Amino acid sequence: MLNVFEIKSLNLYYHEKQALKNIDMIIHKHEVTAFIGPSGCGKSTLLRSFNRMNDLIDGCRMEGNIYYVGNDIYAKDFNVIDLRAIIGMVFQKANPFPMSIFDNVAYGPRCQGVKDKKILNNIVRQALEDSALYDEVKDRLREPAICLSGGQQQRLCIARAIAMSPEVLLMDEPTSALDPIATAKIEDLIAKLKEKYTIVIVTHNMQQAARISDKTAFFLLGELIEYNETEALFTHPKNPKTEDYITGRFG
Amino acid sequence: MLGISMISLVGVLILVLIFGFVFSKGAAVISWDFLWGDYHETVYDTYYDEGLDDTVFSRPEDLDDTIWFSSVWGVGFTDSVDEAGNAIILIVYVHQNSPLSSLLDKNEEGNFIAISNGQIVNKVIFGDNIILYGSDGAKRAAFLFDQATIIKDMITVTSGGGIRGSIITTFLLVIMTLALAVPFGVFTAVYMHEFAPKKSKIVKLLRRLIEMLSGMPSIIFGLMGAAVFIPFTSAITSADGGNLFSGALTMTAIVLPLIIAATEEALSVVPDDFRQASLALGANKTQTTFKVVLRSSIPGILTGTLLAVGRIIGESAALIYAIGTAIKDKIILTERSTSLAVHIWSVMSQEVPNFEMASAISIIILLVVLILSLLVKLIAKKFVIDPSLR
Amino acid sequence: MAELHIKFQNKQYQKRSADDITKAVLFVPTLLSASIVLLIIIFVAQRGIAPFIPSEYEELAVDAILFLTGNTWFVSPNVYGVMFIVINTLIVVFGAMVLAIPVGVLSALFIVKMAPKIVGNLLSGAIELLAAVPSIVFGVFGLGIITKAVVGIASVFGTQTAGGISTMSTIIVLALMIFPTIAIMSITAIRAVDINLEKNSLALGASKMQTWLNITLSSAKSGIFAGIILGIGRAFGEATAVSMVAGNAGSGPTFDLFATTRTLTSTMLLGLKETTGLDYDIRFSVGLVLIVLILSFNLILTRIKKRIGRYSV
Numbered sequence: 001m002l003n004v005f006e007i008k009s010l011n012l013y014y015h016e017k018q019a020l021k022n023i024d025m026i027i028h029k030h031e032v033t034a035f036i037g038p039s040g041c042g043k044s045t046l047l048r049s050f051n052r053m054n055d056l057i058d059g060c061r062m063e064g065n066i067y068y069v070g071n072d073i074y075a076k077d078f079n080v081i082d083l084r085a086i087i088g089m090v091f092q093k094a095n096p097f098p099m100s101i102f103d104n105v106a107y108g109p110r111c112q113g114v115k116d117k118k119i120l121n122n123i124v125r126q127a128l129e130d131s132a133l134y135d136e137v138k139d140r141l142r143e144p145a146i147c148l149s150g151g152q153q154q155r156l157c158i159a160r161a162i163a164m165s166p167e168v169l170l171m172d173e174p175t176s177a178l179d180p181i182a183t184a185k186i187e188d189l190i191a192k193l194k195e196k197y198t199i200v201i202v203t204h205n206m207q208q209a210a211r212i213s214d215k216t217a218f219f220l221l222g223e224l225i226e227y228n229e230t231e232a233l234f235t236h237p238k239n240p241k242t243e244d245y246i247t248g249r250f251g
Numbered sequence: 252m253l254g255i256s257m258i259s260l261v262g263v264l265i266l267v268l269i270f271g272f273v274f275s276k277g278a279a280v281i282s283w284d285f286l287w288g289d290y291h292e293t294v295y296d297t298y299y300d301e302g303l304d305d306t307v308f309s310r311p312e313d314l315d316d317t318i319w320f321s322s323v324w325g326v327g328f329t330d331s332v333d334e335a336g337n338a339i340i341l342i343v344y345v346h347q348n349s350p351l352s353s354l355l356d357k358n359e360e361g362n363f364i365a366i367s368n369g370q371i372v373n374k375v376i377f378g379d380n381i382i383l384y385g386s387d388g389a390k391r392a393a394f395l396f397d398q399a400t401i402i403k404d405m406i407t408v409t410s411g412g413g414i415r416g417s418i419i420t421t422f423l424l425v426i427m428t429l430a431l432a433v434p435f436g437v438f439t440a441v442y443m444h445e446f447a448p449k450k451s452k453i454v455k456l457l458r459r460l461i462e463m464l465s466g467m468p469s470i471i472f473g474l475m476g477a478a479v480f481i482p483f484t485s486a487i488t489s490a491d492g493g494n495l496f497s498g499a500l501t502m503t504a505i506v507l508p509l510i511i512a513a514t515e516e517a518l519s520v521v522p523d524d525f526r527q528a529s530l531a532l533g534a535n536k537t538q539t540t541f542k543v544v545l546r547s548s549i550p551g552i553l554t555g556t557l558l559a560v561g562r563i564i565g566e567s568a569a570l571i572y573a574i575g576t577a578i579k580d581k582i583i584l585t586e587r588s589t590s591l592a593v594h595i596w597s598v599m600s601q602e603v604p605n606f607e608m609a610s611a612i613s614i615i616i617l618l619v620v621l622i623l624s625l626l627v628k629l630i631a632k633k634f635v636i637d638p639s640l641r
Numbered sequence: 642m643a644e645l646h647i648k649f650q651n652k653q654y655q656k657r658s659a660d661d662i663t664k665a666v667l668f669v670p671t672l673l674s675a676s677i678v679l680l681i682i683i684f685v686a687q688r689g690i691a692p693f694i695p696s697e698y699e700e701l702a703v704d705a706i707l708f709l710t711g712n713t714w715f716v717s718p719n720v721y722g723v724m725f726i727v728i729n730t731l732i733v734v735f736g737a738m739v740l741a742i743p744v745g746v747l748s749a750l751f752i753v754k755m756a757p758k759i760v761g762n763l764l765s766g767a768i769e770l771l772a773a774v775p776s777i778v779f780g781v782f783g784l785g786i787i788t789k790a791v792v793g794i795a796s797v798f799g800t801q802t803a804g805g806i807s808t809m810s811t812i813i814v815l816a817l818m819i820f821p822t823i824a825i826m827s828i829t830a831i832r833a834v835d836i837n838l839e840k841n842s843l844a845l846g847a848s849k850m851q852t853w854l855n856i857t858l859s860s861a862k863s864g865i866f867a868g869i870i871l872g873i874g875r876a877f878g879e880a881t882a883v884s885m886v887a888g889n890a891g892s893g894p895t896f897d898l899f900a901t902t903r904t905l906t907s908t909m910l911l912g913l914k915e916t917t918g919l920d921y922d923i924r925f926s927v928g929l930v931l932i933v934l935i936l937s938f939n940l941i942l943t944r945i946k947k948r949i950g951r952y953s954v
Binding site: 252255256258259260261262265266268269272273276277383396434435436438441442443445455457460461463464466467468469470471472474475478479504507511535536537540561564565566567568570571572576592595596600604606609610614616618620621624625 | 659660662663666667668670671672673674675676677679680681684685687688736742743747748750751752753756761763767768769770771773774775777778779780781782784785817820821822828850873874875876878881885906909910912914920923924925928931932935938
Binding site for chain 2: 051053056060081083084085086088089091093095097098101107108112137157160161165216
């Protein structure tokens with residue numbers, strides 16, 4: 001069985017500044033992997049390189065390789081658009097499109113050419129159910145998405161990503177803008193989603209990482225300091241820098 | 252302090268003066284005939300010799316006492332004055348079954364002419380050579396008609412002075428120009444803002460050129476219209492000289508910078524989040540731009556379009572060159588005609604400027620400008636309150 | 642979406658997407674839009690230079706030097722002079738600016754700083770509406786009311802006018818047309834001034850008026866000047882309204898405010914109905930002169946604007 005992601009000797013630069021130094025790691029299937037570390041350590045940057053969203057940033061340069069189920073995603077002529085279709089991403093700030101709830105979730109499949117109403121209805125319904133949002137919105141699917149609360153909007157964004165039947169879900173600090181109740185709902189959701197998807201989640205909240213992830217990677221100043229089973233990393237960190245971070249000596 | 256506040260009232264003062272002047276001079280002229288009538292007077296020369304049946308037309312109840320009615324012919328006359336102050340006989344009512352609604356044309360065999368409401372009776376020669384003159388008054392007209400069974404020669408004149416032709420021209424010009432300028436302008440803005448390579452020198456040059464466009468006075472565009480678009484349209488259509496196509500092309504050049512600017516403004520306000528989210532879902536740039544970004548930009552584009560409409564309606568100098576100043580009643584796309592603004596110019600540059608007509612048209616233009624301004628403000632308000640804009 | 646997974650399992654890469662097509666397609670209208678400027682320059686220039694070329698017009702060719710330096714518009718059959726028209730145009734624009742700049746800037750100051758909110762909104766709404774009034778309507782207004790007013794002013798000075806059609810009427814009408822532009826841009830510029838600057842000035846003991854005149858206006862310099870540049874551009878190019886109140890002075894230049902005058906744009910419009918041949922074509926030459934004038938002014942003014950903006954935030 002192929003690993004979902006293999007990162008080999010990854011170095012990433014924004015113009016002259018180096019943001020990622022020599023990253024080597026493997027992401028496993030059906031696991032929740034958490035990236036933790038202080039601000040600016042590169043965890044979001046690494047996440048965004050998995051679906052080549054960094055391409056959109058001016059002056060971003062990369063050395064090394066990232067393999068997605070064996071494919072070198074930075075190979076020449078690689079179809080980035082299809083890559084993004086099968087890797088889902090949820091952003092820190094919920095950003096539903098100025099359309100109805102239904103149209104938001106149906107957006108991705110429609111872009112892939114799905115037109116049949118029945119199929120779309122099923123996809124939308126399934127995605128919303130899997131995101132634990134369906135019951136709350138089933139009577140108002142045609143209403144504008146911005147009428148939802150913050151937590152609901154974020155779950156909508158998750159549904160939107162799931163509607164594409166991705167293999168992987170990349171989540172960039174998905175709960176940092178939400179209240180504790182909404183956060184808890186999403187954390188429960190992630191625990192369930194793990195059965196279907198591989199999840200990589202960036203979080204600045206260590207407790208969250210400890211709660212929901214199977215493996216945790218700790219980053220500092222662009223370097224991968226430690227990567228281990230979550231419980232092991234938090235109870236017996238091997239690297240003193242890791243220990244400093246999780247005991248709150250800095251960060 | 253007081254001085255400054257007085258100075259700032261100049262704006263309001265002038266606005267009030269303009270509206271006041273234009274209303275005082277022109278309001279009296281505005282009527283349905285004015286809006287929908289021909290500009291040019293038409294002279295009809297008709298006759299009727301088929302004999303009358305026994306029909307007696309009853310006088311309609313809504314005709315007041317100033318109207319003299321002939322029950323034999325079913326026609327109502329009233330006294331009026333023309334521009335020079337001469338007494339004239341005005342036809343104010345013709346029954347639909349009246350023989351007068353279908354008279355034979357003396358100038359064209361087999362052609363039928365309808366005598367209708369609004370025409371002026373110039374002269375009528377009846378069967379027994381009794382003559383009715385235009386100055387004889389409505390009462391005598393009704394009397395003589397009641398006595399007659401044959402009309403040997405009837406000369407009527409439509410009053411003219413209507414602006415229907417110019418209204419239609421203006422409308423056509425707006426539609427044609429928008430049909431060209433909106434797609435052109437929006438696509439140009441979309442290219443420059445979303446698709447063009449960031450540091451491209453070509454894009455810089457293009458922007459500079461488009462900027463230069465917005466600084467050009469409209470009369471220069473008129474010159475270009477005359478130098479380029481008139482020959483061009485004359486070559487590919489049956490046009491000979493200025494026509495509505497050359498006018499629309501010229502106006503497109505003028506409003507293009509407007510629409511490009513409004514669209515770019517609207518595009519730049521769309522949060523980048525949307526683009527990122529769409530791309531992350533596996534949509535390509537084309538889909539992202541058209542399904543998400545442009546959709547959010549519609550209010551801004553609409554604003555630009557409304558501003559363009561105002562510009563088209565108000566434009567005079569450019570169209571004087573790019574089309575011409577011939578006022579027409581029948582509008583043909585490949586021929587000259589005047590927009591409302593050029594119509595004003597045309598009647599004001601006569602030997603005796605027609606202030607009344609010019610003011611009346613100005614009222615119409617000002618009202619349209621007012622409505623457009625309000626619409627633009629409304630869109631701005633609704634757009635800002637829209638919560639999808641964070 | 643399952644097909645996509647299979648593609649990746651099988652390492653099937655694909656060609657480029659529809660985006661390149663879109664990019665190419667959208668480039669076409671962009672290119673066309675930009676080339677309009679070139680169209681104007683090339684064709685108007687060609688038409689405008691033609692009267693001076695003997696091969697085009699044979700004996701009727703106009704002498705270019707006489708054209709550029711002459712002080713009489715038309716001496717049959719082919720002597721045209723445009724110098725005095727240029728001077729008249731400059732006089733008229735300058736005069737209009739003298740009136741429009743203070744009115745525009747001070748109105749803006751009043752609206753932003755002194756007036757209560759409702760009054761300010763009303764005034765700025767009126768000014769915005771005024772900015773949208775088409776030039777032909779200003780022409781009707783000018784011919785109807787302004788000229789009468791000028792007749793009145795002239796009689797106070799004991800002079801005659803040609804029914805009010807004069808340099809002064811032209812200046813007034815132009816000023817009325819451009820001060821809204823200046824006012825609107827000044828409003829934006831003044832609104833953008835950092836309120837802390839004003840607070841500091843007041844804290845130093847300056848009065849409100851002193852603060853506004855010295856600090857606020859000074860900080861808003863750049864934006865106000867941009868409005869002035871826009872206004873000057875509009876003033877140079879204004880055609881219909883000007884041609885209705887300027888008159889038809891055959892020679893000049895006109896320094897008498899109450900005498901008729903002639904501007905570049907009025908020359909292009911007057912008598913257009915009945916002209917053909919050389920008389921029609923020479924208007925393109927006048928148009929060329931206008932373009933050159935406007936471009937030169939834009940260049941000079943933009944340079945000045947850069948210097949003015951040097952000490953601003």
